[in-house]
Amino acid sequence: MLKKDRNPDIKKRLFVKELVVVNIGIKPFYEDLKKQNVKVAHVDWEPPAGGDEEVAALLDKIL
């Protein structure tokens, strides 16, 4: 159980909350966190725009 951080400066309060993770890439990292009962989602990542870097960059600008 984490101690409550008495520091009122919100900028310093990193890592205070319970870790809720999203794993993008190698699935064993997600599986290991599941085994430890950590809240974790897994993203089945694929290259954006079928791997076309130029199209992906354009999509980044629009979306």
Added chain:
Amino acid sequence: MITKILIKKNQYRDSVFLMVINEQVRSLPGVEEIAVMMGTENNREIIQKVGFSGSEIDYATANDIVICIRGDDDEVIGKAMAQIEEMLTRKPRPEELEDVYKTLDSAIRERPETNFAIISIPGQYASREVRKALHKGLNVLLFSDNVPIEEEVEVKKLAAKLDLIVMGPDCGTAVINHVPLAFANVVSPGRIGLVAAAGTGLQEVICLIDRSGQGISQAIGTGGRDLSDKVAGISMLKGIDILDGDEETEIIVLISKPPGPSTIKKILRRVSKCSKKVIIHFLGSKPELISKSGAIYAQTLEETALLAVAHLKGEPYIQKNFIVREVDLQRVLKGETKKMAPEQKYIRGLYSGGTLCDEAMFILKDLVGEVYSNIPLNPELKLKDMSREQKHCFIDLGDDYFTRGKPHPMISPELRSRYILNEADDPEVAVLLLDIVLGYGSHIDMAGALSESIKTAKLKATKRGGYLAVVTSVCGTQRDPQDFNSQIRKLEEVGVVVMPSNAQAARFAAMISMRNINRAH
């Protein structure tokens, strides 16, 4: 022999997933060689090196899966292809479906409480996902390597602006809010916080702290390049800020290989303003420079841990080369050298952890002299041919040279087993020095997996009229997924000398080598 090559266009699978396919299909009867990889330029070179060629391979792209099999006959090829197909198209288990998303955006939309991202995708795509994660307010562990350094600087500056941290690239180890992430150990919660630009270095120190009865508040990784002058320590500085303001942290520890000359000044300036005691292990740094900042200098990873524990408890620290009783040390030393042939003198290090390899070489250079390596401390001692070790020689088997397209030696024993057997053919080798790294991500029974090759290697030396000593340390804790005590027992059963730390293992290996040289003279 029949060869089959198949390209699956526009299908992506991560390298670990494909490695599992390679390992499983390679073991099928009649399969001589296999390569299942994404068609990147590097991978296509690897595929050619193992003897596959053809225009289909040449025209494959990084978005295609390249499948190459060589086997006894059509039936073998058919079974292998069927297994590959089954593994590629296997659906997630029903219980996983609610956890699995196609994109980061959809994951966060449905789980708005998400506050941390672990990113391990190919380097050229990584910074895009890091930026997305940062803009959603997530701290990031960036495991990916091959991220251009300019992109590293860009995402770290963005993180700093958003009051977040990017741990990486090439960061394999962190323990955040007492949760081991990626390759990390299960350690007790406590009051020592660490920031490290050295993965297995961080693992060694947190394990030694845990085994001394103390615990960790946070163990923050920064990635290996963070303290270069180009990146200028952005993540380490953020990590120091976090720990300095963290109520749980009483002692701060910093670990790195030698920082860039202007970065070390920046870090030490920040350290001089810390409200808490700081212990610094920057390998090879001058003690006076560290002490001038008000920090405490630690020469080895072990000393780093012991100093942190001593200062936490308010007890004096007394440096010792060994914690084993001298009489026991001498007994083991005599036992390991009494049957050695006079020509046996060299130490060969076969390491899975780069920082542990560095530390061992650093200790040995003052005891036994020049140490050749693929990651030498002195560039003149760079090993020219990876298959021909010379004199005292240390190999970091986790270096990129070995791990492109192949599993890391912390996950798979195969490459290290081959090197162990190789070293046993050299009559001038007196001692093998290894590291066994436990924790999440690592092989579930590395000690057991290496036992056969260690036994065979020792037998080869005995048959030649000599004796091969094998020394190691086990980097782990009692609560790691592997059984820590059973790992030590399995190693001792095959005659390995297990020392309590990497530093002590290196010193003991030096004693074996030096004792036999003295006896021969």
